[in-house]
Amino acid sequence: MSEPQPTEPAPSTGRIPHGPFRPGDQVQLTDPKGRINTITLQPGKLYHSHKGSVPHDDIIGSPEGTVYRSSGGVEYLAFRPLLADFAVRMPRGAAVVYPKDAAQIVAMADIFPGARVIEAGAGSGALSCFLLRAVGEHGLVSSYERRPDFADIARANVEKFFGGPHPSWRLTVGSLEDALTETEADRVVLDMLAPWETLDAVAKALIPGGMVCAYIATTTQMSRVVEDLRAHGAFAEPYAFETLLRSWHVDGLAVRPDHRMVGHTGFLVTARRLADGVTPPARRRRPAKGAHPAPEAPGSAPEAPGSAPEAPAES
Numbered sequence: 001m002s003e004p005q006p007t008e009p010a011p012s013t014g015r016i017p018h019g020p021f022r023p024g025d026q027v028q029l030t031d032p033k034g035r036i037n038t039i040t041l042q043p044g045k046l047y048h049s050h051k052g053s054v055p056h057d058d059i060i061g062s063p064e065g066t067v068y069r070s071s072g073g074v075e076y077l078a079f080r081p082l083l084a085d086f087a088v089r090m091p092r093g094a095a096v097v098y099p100k101d102a103a104q105i106v107a108m109a110d111i112f113p114g115a116r117v118i119e120a121g122a123g124s125g126a127l128s129c130f131l132l133r134a135v136g137e138h139g140l141v142s143s144y145e146r147r148p149d150f151a152d153i154a155r156a157n158v159e160k161f162f163g164g165p166h167p168s169w170r171l172t173v174g175s176l177e178d179a180l181t182e183t184e185a186d187r188v189v190l191d192m193l194a195p196w197e198t199l200d201a202v203a204k205a206l207i208p209g210g211m212v213c214a215y216i217a218t219t220t221q222m223s224r225v226v227e228d229l230r231a232h233g234a235f236a237e238p239y240a241f242e243t244l245l246r247s248w249h250v251d252g253l254a255v256r257p258d259h260r261m262v263g264h265t266g267f268l269v270t271a272r273r274l275a276d277g278v279t280p281p282a283r284r285r286r287p288a289k290g291a292h293p294a295p296e297a298p299g300s301a302p303e304a305p306g307s308a309p310e311a312p313a314e315s
């Protein structure tokens with residue numbers, strides 16, 4: 001009897017993100033100036049640049065991290081694009097979630113392998129890819145997108161990245177608040193203009209202890225979603241935050257932050273679903289001065305938020 005051979009688990013998507021380059025793989029070619037071109041490998045084809053060409057056949061079969069010299073003498077370094085590279089370069093309908101925020105969503109909304117995640121709107125599909133990576137083949141990402149044209153872009157991007165349909169992805173065209181019928185969701189991730197309009201539907205879909213995470217671009221949206229989560233009754237105290245990413249220039253003694261940075265992408269708000277019938281515990285924190293308008297005394301002007309505190313009374 002022959003020895004059982006170790007077998008690699010069969011990939012359930014067309015994308016195999018390691019091993020030698022294969023036909024159909026996307027490859028990022030970086031030139032000496034750091035410019036990046038992404039190609040899809042096809043036997044017999046040539047990659048043309050203004051400095052000559054590189055045959056795809058030279059790339060197919062070689063390991064990632066190989067350097068190829070074009071017929072014009074320029075060297076190109078080849079890697080498969082990472083998801084972070086793909087997400088910022090993918091064809092867009094709607095603006096995409098940046099990788100730094102997608103990473104925070106995966107960590108702070110606690111997206112785990114096997115999780116059942118609802119997402120809206122799918123937009124260009126960038127966040128869908130990160131969520132699918134995190135839930136894996138035994139989870140579910142059910143994405144909703146109300147614009148059919150954006151849904152088509154999202155589907156094309158997700159299928160391009162994973163090399164075909166992902167077994168854990170479902171895409172529904174429609175508004176989340178109207179189309180959502182799923183229940184028993186572990187997580188809901190919202191990236192849309194008015195996430196507060198979906199809170200009833202989200203509360204119905206989430207299991208107790210589940211999480212909602214909203215990604216919003218402006219402070220006014222952040223304020224609205226936090227206040228509406230608090231007022232809703234089905235959610236525990238929300239947590240609002242943002243992340244700033246600063247890259248560094250490191251060259252010999254010149255070690256400093258890069259001159260340019262993306263100063264703003266968006267804010268994140270997370271909240272846990274309470275069990276049905278539970279009243280959120282009263283907040284113990286004293287409200288910040290000026291946070292809520294004081295009841296107006298007859299004949300007196302209301303105090304402006306942030307105005308100077310009253311002087312202590314003399315004794």
Ligand SMILES: C[S@@+](CC[C@H](N)C(=O)[O-])C[C@H]1O[C@@H](n2cnc3c(N)ncnc32)[C@H](O)[C@@H]1O
Nearest residue numbers: 094096097121123124125126127146175176192
């Ligand atoms: C900023 S984009 C989402 C981008 C996406 N997260 C990505 O990384 O590619 C917002 C999307 O939400 C969609 N949208 C807005 N409100 C919606 C709703 N109530 N239900 C479903 N989709 C909605 C919009 O059509 C738009 O495509």
